[in-house]
Amino acid sequence: MDISELLNSSTGQSLIRSISDKLGINEKEASGVVSTAIPAILAGMTKNAQTAEGAESLNRAIESKHDGSLLDNLSNILQGQTQELQNDGDGILGHVFGSKRTAVEQTLSKKTGVSSGKIGPLLALLAPIVMAYLGKEKRKTSTGAGGLGDLLGGLLGSGSQGRSGGGIMDMISGTLDKDGDGDVIDEIFDMFSKKR
Template sequence: MSGILDLLNSDLGKQIVSGVAGSTGNDSSKTSSVLTMALPLLMKGMERNAATPEGAAGLMNALNNKHDGSILNNLSGLFDGGVDETVKKDGAGILGHILGAKQSGVEQVIGQKSGLDASSVSNILKIAAPLVMGYLGKEKQSKDLSNSGGLTSLLGGMLGGNDTKSEQNFLEQILDSDGDGSVVDDVAGMLLGGSKNSSGSGIGGMIGGLFGK
C-alpha cells in the first residue's frame, strides 16, 4: 500500500502543493517541506484517535458523510481565486480534533524546520487538513471499507508505506509528549539533541534523517 507521503510525489500531490502555496502566499518548496512533515503527523494522529471505538466511529462517520474525497475532484476550482473560508474553517476544526492542545506546538516546530513562521504553517495546514481527509475518504471508498477495523488497517498502511522505525518514534514523541502541556519544549529538546534522548544516533540524529537536514 502506498504511504501518505507518496501522495506528495504524485501528480495530484504536486497540484496540491502548488495550489496550497499559491493560496497561502508561500514558497512552493517550503510548502512542500511543511506538508512532508505534517501529513504523517496528521495521519498518525487519526490513527491514534481511531484506536478507540468512539474515535473510530467518529472518523468513519466523517468520511461517510462529509469527507468522501469529492474535494479532490476539482482542485483547480478549489484553488482558483483563493480557497473558500468554509474550507479553512473545516480544516481548523480537523486540526483541533486531531492535534488538540498540541496544535500550536506542532506548528511552531514544523515552522522551525521549514523556515516559515507558525502562522504560515497554520494557514497551510488549515487547507491541507480537508484534503488529507478527502484523500483518506477516497481510499476508504476505493477499498469499500465499512468497519472500524478496516479503517485502522488503512491508516496503518498509509503510514507504513513511508514509515521507518525512527519516523515512527518521532511521530509518537511529538504527539505524545511528557504531558506537561508543551510540545515545543519537548520537541525543541529533540531538535537540539536534548535531554531525554541525546546520543548522536538517537532522536537528534533521527530528526535530521527524517527531515533531510
C-alpha cells in the same frame, strides 16, 4: 498505495504550487512543509483511531462528509476561495490534535523553518484533503471503523506491507526520526502526546 503517490501526482504538484502562492514561500519550501505536515495529520488520526470511540468518530466524519470527491476538483478549489476549506480543516484539526494543535504547529515550524503563523493555515488547508484521501481509500477498500488504524498505517507507508522504501515516511524520516529506530510515528505522536 500511500499518500506520497498523491503528492507526486499532478494534483499534488498543483497543491504545492497553490500553497507556495498562498503562503508566500517557494515551491521547495512548500513541498517540504507539506511532506512533513501530512504525516503529522495522519499520525494524529492514527492515534485517535486506536480507541474504538475515536475510530467510530473518524468513521462517522468520513461517511458524512469526506468521501473523496474533493480530490476530483481540488485544483480548481485551490485556485479559488479556500476559506471554506480552511474552516473545515480547523474543525478537523480540533478533533485530531485537540489542545495540542499549537504544540504541533510549533514543532512543524521548527522542523521546516516556516513560521508557525503560516503552518496553522497550511494544516487547516491540508486536513480536508487528507480526510478526502482517507475517505477515497476507505471506500475503495470497504474498510469499516475497526480497520481505520491499518488503513492509516498503509497511507503513512508503515505497517504490515513490508515496504522497504518509497512511502511518505521515508521522505521525512531523516528529519523526524530522532532516536534512529527507523520509525518516525513515535516522534510524530510525541508532538502532541507529551507535554512540551
